[in-house]
Amino acid sequence: MSIHIVALGNEGDAFHQDNRPSGLIRTYLGRSPLVSGDESSLLLNATSTVARPVFTEYQASAFGNVKLVVHDCPVWDIFDSDWYTSRNLIGSADIIVIKYNVNDKFSFHEVKDNYIPVIKRALNSVPVIIAAVGTRQNELPCTCPLCTSDRGSCVSTTEGIQLAKELGATYLELHSLDDFYIGKYFGGVLEYFMIQALNQKTSEKMKKRKMSNSFHGVRPPQLEQPEKMPVLKAEASHYNSDLNNLLFCCQCVDVVFYNPDLKEVAEAHKIVLCAVSHVFMLLFNVKSPADIQDSSIIRTTQDLFAINRDTAFPGASQDSPGNPPLRVIVKDALFCSCLSDILRFIYSGAFQWEELEEDIRKKLKDSGDVSNVIEKVKCILKTPGKINCLRNCKTYQARKPLWFYNTSLKFFLNKPMLADVVFEIQGTTVPAHRAILVARCEVMAAMFNGNYMEAKSVLIPVYGVSKETFLSFLEYLYTDSCCPAGIFQAMCLLICAEMYQVSRLQHICELFIITQLQSMPSRELASMNLDIVDLLKKAKFHHSECLSTWLLHFIATNYLIFSQKPEFQDLSVEERSFVEKHRWPSNMYLKQLAEYRKYIHSRKCRCLVM
DSSP states (O other): OEEEEEEESOOSOTTOOTTOOOOHHHHHHHHOTTEEOOHHHHBSSTTOSSSSOSSEEEEEEETTTEEEEEEEEOOHHHHHHTHHHHHHHHHTOSEEEEEEETTOHHHHHHIIIIIHHHHHHHOSSOOEEEEEESOOSOOSOOOSHHHHHHHHTSOOHHHHHHHHHHHTOEEEEESSOSHIIIIIIIHHHHHHHHHHHHHHHHHHHHHHHHHHHHHTTOOOOOOOOOOOOOOOOOOOOOHHHHHHHHHHHOOSOOEEEEOTTSOEEEEEOHHHHHHHOHHHHHHTTSSOHHHHOOHHHHHHHHHHEEEEOOTTOTTOOOSOTTSOOEEEEEOOHHHHHTHHHHHHHHHTTSOOHHHHHHHHHHHOOOHHHHHHHHHHHHHHTOOTTSOOTTSSHHHHHHHOOOOSHHHHGGGGTTOOTTOOEEEEETTEEEEEOHHHHHHHOHHHHHHHHSSSGGGTOSEEEOOSSOHHHHHHHHHHHHHSOOOOSSHHHHHHHHHHHHHTTOHHHHHHHHHHHHHHHHTSOHHHHHHOOOOHHHHHHHHHHTTOHHHHHHHHHHHHHTHHHHTTSGGGGGSOHHHHHHHHHHOSSOHHHHHHHHHHHHHHHHHTOOOSOO
């Protein structure tokens, strides 16, 4: 049997190095009558081949036949250099000794700030001794500045006691390392804890022996871990690229910009422009001047743009005779020459300022003109009622490199403002915007731009989906996020996503369902009304292979719960075979457990494990 002691901290006096006595641990091992071992055999690795050993190791015999192993580390830097070894030694310690010199404030703070937090994390009912070594200088009360300074460098008794209270430790003051303080005072306390540690180890050993004898060599069966569940890989978002590509595909265009000479410059979409700018909201009558209440935004709108509603306008686009695009004349010639770059900047999220400046600088050679156009862009992006926070473009870009669409497009969700299509669902209507639908959903892009009835119709009926589910589907298209109310709603949304071929939304719904099921405790799984087999069959029918595979593993892992439910019989032969093969716990384990219980009852003894 052995006792492991870990000693931490430096008890040497930093101010009196020449007269410093031998260390506390080595002095005790050399003088204690209960410890045997000569001076040469105590120190094992002080001259180790390792350049900087983390601990100095001592070995000796105590109480005749008990092996005593002491690891001493006086310097924190060395302790911290091999964190793995240090942590393991502290975790295996039977007794911890913390030591510092009362005349060395640095050694005390090194113990308090570095060692103590480590010990608190690893402490598990291990006795701790805090030893304050040395006699304090200038003990007589004196008010002179020199003595006051000296006292400030000493560690008071109150500080040591407070540190001991934090750890529930035993606090000792050792004024010198003589026979009384080392042998009787420190040694008596240390040997008391050594005897306690020996008694505890002896008791644990007897318990193990008694448990082993009670089984007569028969051990309970070992329950293996269940198989690892399949990992579901999330699909990366392509929200940014979807909206950025909308600018170049020229689909669902509802606004055309012209230069002062009435030549077409660029095409765009009202919904995207209004999502990032109150200037465009004012221009397209989404908001009134009374709503905005910001004179700078109103002035910017009037100075930069003018709407032309002349039916005989030259070069007007005739792509949609019933509802032609709105014609907007850009009054500022310099701003108009850079409009294509500015629109690309807005459609990419309105945060790539460095690229915008570079593009404008290539077109406008004059630095004053460049600054003038940049300032107008900042005014377009200004928030009403606030000082322009976009003065420093680089700072803004680093602080908030986010898409404005994620939050601002939600402002237009299920609202008639700028809506150009209406879905009819369960007797109610839901307004929407073709540009967003086309950019985010390939099925709708084909529906609105192909030779289908929906391409020319404003009112479009939707079947097989509830209004709540379809609104959640639109919320994802507008904001790239969704939050189903529960597993049933998530499955309905998954079916809708499969109908419109939005694969990333399918993955989000799969992940939501898996997360919800994994978080349920066994008692809730047993009592819930959700038909897990029906969920599996819906996942397979709607080509959700990841979810269906995961659900099969989930049923197998919780075999004892789901096998008792009536819907378990609805599994196909192939599914039933898979579940039986991967079931947990296995048939073999249950047979071994039944045999073990039978043996325990036949012996008329109580199982100490089960």
